[in-house]
Amino acid sequence: MDSWVFWFLLLQSVVQYPQPVGDGLDEVTRLRLEACAKLQEQEKIRLEQEVEQLALMQSGISWGDLHWSALQTWAFSGLLVLLLAVWFMWRKRSYKAEISGKKEKEKQKEEEDETWAYDLRWLLDERIQWPVQDLQTGCNRTMALIDNFTSVIGRALTRTFYPVLQQAIGFGSAFEGWTAREEEVVYRVLIPLSPPLGHTFHLERDNDQQKPGRNFRVRVELECSCPREHPGVNLLCFLHHPDVVRRRTQQPNLLDSLCTGFYLDVQKIVLWFCALVRASWRRLPQSRSWHLVLLASTRSCNLRLNNDQESFLVKVLFGVQRHTSDIFITSRPRGAQTPSIMWPETYAVAETKFFRHMARQAPQDSSHIKCLQLLACTIPVSRWHRRYFLLQLSDALEQLRLSLEEKHLEHFILGNQRLPEEIRLPQDVQRAKPPNLFHGLVQDPATHSQAMQAYLDLHHRLARVLAYGQF
Incomplete structure (x- = not known):
């Protein structure tokens, strides 16, 4: 038969193929579909009879014509295969182009990141000014210096009634690993103070709302060192026999030396410590390679050390720890007119x-x-x-x-x-x-x-x- 008849029957069978019917259809719909199917069957039979008659009429067809018809069918099939091959090649090239585009974008992004990293390094290293000194080296050097001072001074204060110097604590930006834009790095150190034998510290909160922040006073009280069952029998008790203790130890109590009234005085503490630093400097190993200069200050002891190559500045503050916490009251000033018995709270x-x-x-x-x-x-x-x-x-x-x-x-x-x-x-x-x-x-x-x-x-x-x- 002719190729067009073949393709026509194939198309008709695909288009008119009855679709499955669900159980939910009513009886009228079912009868209608059955009638339609019968009509399609009759039409199919009629078409087949016409095809047979056409085949009889063309029984004398030549082998050349038959060959030509086959070639048409094969050509059509070949065209389909060719189209599929072209489509496949197009998809393959598109995929390669897509992959190549992604790689190009990734490469471009890497180049942009490298450029941005360079610009950022320039911004951080060139335009943001940093000190020439190595902060970690400066922190280690500072703590070694202050630890030596407190060790030497602590031995000198044995059997006295001055405040006990605890281990120093480095704080501030230098010990945090950064520094503000300053001409010189300042290494800040806090030396906690604890009461000497026969004394106690009591922190009193200053509730004056006109003063900024949270401020305290350190009230110093004498403590009884007598046995509980026999108060007053210990002649070395500052509370019951202060004159006897002074005469025997040749040492004043803390109230007589570094207090104003009953309260620890910041300025007296600073002057006392600076005098000890000046007196003990030659006993430190650092004195062989550094020159020490004490800078005047009313609420801190400022030490400048220098040699032929470099110099650094240490600011020593004093404080009292609140309970066992990381909060201290310190000698740091709170404004220009901070009273000498006021100890601002610091964090x-x-x-x-x-x-x-x-x-x-x-x-x-x-x-x-x-x-x-x-x-x-x-x-x-x-x-x-x-x-x-x-x-x-x-x-x-x-x-x-x-x-x-x-x-x-x-x-x-x-x-x-x-x-x-x-x-x-x-x-x-x-x-x-x-x-x-x-x-x-x-x-x-x-x-x-x-x-x-x-x-x-x-x-x-x-x-x-x-x-x-x-x-």
Whole structure:
């Protein structure tokens, strides 16, 4: 038969093939489908009869014509195969082109990352000024110096009634691994004081609302050293026999030496320690290679050490520990007119421990320490990576802008109950209501305007650095 008849019958069988009927059809639909099927069967028989008659009429067809018909069928089939082959080749090339495009994009991204890494290193290393000194070396050198001082002075104070010097604690930015943009790095050290024999310290909170922050006084009281069952029998008891103790030991009690009234005096403590440093310096091994200069200060002992190659500055503060926590009251000044018997509460030791904890959680190439000289971080530490530097900086600037506009910034330590367990806080500090560090901006509109202008200047300068490389 002709090829067109074959393809026509094949198409008709596909198009008119009865579809399965679900059980949900009604009886009328079923009868209608059966009638349709019978009509299709009759039409199929009729077409087959016509095909047979056509075949009889063409029984004399030549072998050449039959061969031509077969060639048409094969040609059609070959065309289909050719089209499939072309389609397959096109898909293969498209896939290769897609893979090549992805590789090209990945290569381009790697080149962009390398360029960005170079620009970032330039920004951090060239435009953000860092001290020439190695901070870790400076911290180790500082702690060795102060430990030697406290050891020598501690032996000299044996059998006296002066405060006992405890092991020094390094704190502040240098011990956190960063530093502000200063001409010289300052290494800050806190020396805790504990009461001598026969004395006790009692911390009294200053509730004066006119003074900023939380401030204390250290009340010194004489302690009975007599047996409990026989009070007053011990002649070396400062409480019951102060004159006898002075006469026998030739030493004044703490109330007579470093106190004003009943309270420990910061300025007297500083003068006393500076005199001990000056007297004991030649007994230290550092004196053979360094020159020591004592700088005048009323609430800290400032030591400058220098030689032919370098110099460094150490600021020594004094404090009393609150219970067994990381919170201290210290000799650090609170304003220009801080009374000598006032000891402001400080959270610097707790903050230093927090930064060390954060450094352990950060990735190896973290940029969070370097960003601290600009502003505090607000992005999770796990994302402090060089690649996200702009995002970190942008987020921090946005948080700073919102705080300035709202004139509100809460203290990080006070009232913070989410600090790591290794940081120990007294209950009153942990449960306190965080104070507003921007309280002064609420009271002084002019200062607030200056702060906003300073923020805008900082934002503009950073934009110039990132855009043009100009600071």
